[in-house]
Amino acid sequence: MNVVLNGITVRSISAAIPGEVFELTELYDICEKNEINRIIKTNGISKIRIAPDDVCASDLCEKAARLILTDEDKEKISGIVFVSQTPDYILPATSASLQHRLGISKKCATFDISTGCPGYIYGLFQAALLVSSGSCDSVLVCAGDVISRFVNPLDKSNRMVFGDAGSATIVEKGTGEMAFSIMTDGAGSEHLIIPAGGARYPRDENSEMVSVRKDGNMRSDEDIFMNGLEVMDFAIQEVPKMTDALLAKKGWEKSQVTLFGFHQANKFMLNYLRKIMKISKESVPIAMEETGNAGPASIPLMLAQEHRRLTEENRLGKAILCGFGVGLSCAAIALDLSQTKIFDPVS
Numbered sequence: 103m104n105v106v107l108n109g110i111t112v113r114s115i116s117a118a119i120p121g122e123v124f125e126l127t128e129l130y131d132i133c134e135k136n137e138i139n140r141i142i143k144t145n146g147i148s149k150i151r152i153a154p155d156d157v158c159a160s161d162l163c164e165k166a167a168r169l170i171l172t173d174e175d176k177e178k179i180s181g182i183v184f185v186s187q188t189p190d191y192i193l194p195a196t197s198a199s200l201q202h203r204l205g206i207s208k209k210c211a212t213f214d215i216s217t218g219c220p221g222y223i224y225g226l227f228q229a230a231l232l233v234s235s236g237s238c239d240s241v242l243v244c245a246g247d248v249i250s251r252f253v254n255p256l257d258k259s260n261r262m263v264f265g266d267a268g269s270a271t272i273v274e275k276g277t278g279e280m281a282f283s284i285m286t287d288g289a290g291s292e293h294l295i296i297p298a299g300g301a302r303y304p305r306d307e308n309s310e311m312v313s314v315r316k317d318g319n320m321r322s323d324e325d326i327f328m329n330g331l332e333v334m335d336f337a338i339q340e341v342p343k344m345t346d347a348l349l350a351k352k353g354w355e356k357s358q359v360t361l362f363g364f365h366q367a368n369k370f371m372l373n374y375l376r377k378i379m380k381i382s383k384e385s386v387p388i389a390m391e392e393t394g395n396a397g398p399a400s401i402p403l404m405l406a407q408e409h410r411r412l413t414e415e416n417r418l419g420k421a422i423l424c425g426f427g428v429g430l431s432c433a434a435i436a437l438d439l440s441q442t443k444i445f446d447p448v449s
Contacts, residue, residue, distance in 0.1 A: 146369025
């Protein structure tokens with residue numbers, strides 16, 4: 103699916119991370135030291151952020167939202183989109199809870215979107231549809247996860263990747279134009295999955311059993327599983343095609359794009375994408391070293407971490423942002439960020 107939407111702008115972006123830091127060198131106790139050091143160097147992740155047990159994704163998103171919301175916004179916003187794989191409850195929708203907690207007008211439609219790594223773009227797409235259709239003047243997009251709750255402590259692979267974070271973005275009426283490209287291949291859904299806990303496979307005494315799996319890692323069926331090679335192959339196939347589709351839709355040359363904001367999966371994958379797509383190192387920020395892969399919050403968190411450098415280098419102009427992973431799905435947006443206010447991350 104490729105579509106262009108008009109009359110919209112991204113006004114502001116913020117992010118929040120937990121204060122607790124997990125140093126990956128702490129995994130020396132369960133894995134050979136040289137192997138851990140090799141993975142740290144390859145992935146470009148040395149630390150991850152872990153939310154305390156009493157902090158949910160909505161709490162991190164709420165903290166990020168309070169950075170960018172004004173009193174006027176609380177009356178003006180008529181849509182909230184919450185993107186997360188870790189909602190507060192099975193029901194009600196977490197977006198409804200955020201409406202109350204943030205003091206936003208009751209004349210507000212609320213949506214929960216259950217997706218991960220491509221989720222930020224999905225959230226922007228939903229918000230852009232609401233604004234460009236005239237249904238809403240302003241929409242708050244909250245994207246975040248506390249996915250560490252679903253990583254088995256003995257799973258050395260995933261413990262070295264996934265971290266927790268939240269974000270907030272305001273999409274509103276403006277003079278801008280956004281192009282979206284989104285695709286899904288559900289045949290690959292088994293490659294990034296938490297098998298147990300839903301209606302198809304409820305939790306029971308079998309689902310909680312921890313054992314050594316085919317990939318050599320310890321986990322239960324209630325823990326997250328990721329086939330990293332399959333996800334990487336998917337990204338390598340789809341991200342370049344999506345980028346080309348957006349360039350064509352916008353009528354841009356690749357050289358005109360000053361920022362390619364990819365999902366912060368790991369350093370190796372982003373560098374590989376950059377090389378096969380023949381784009382400069384400076385235009386592809388890598389900012390997961392001290393946060394890890396933050397799922398749906400990874401792109402706005404990267405922007406919050408890197409915005410000062412990007413501003414100094416005049417890179418916040420024509421931009422392509424792209425998320426890929428769970429689904430398997432890939433979603434990308436082409437937009438202008440020159441008038442977007444981006445805040446430093448808070449913890």
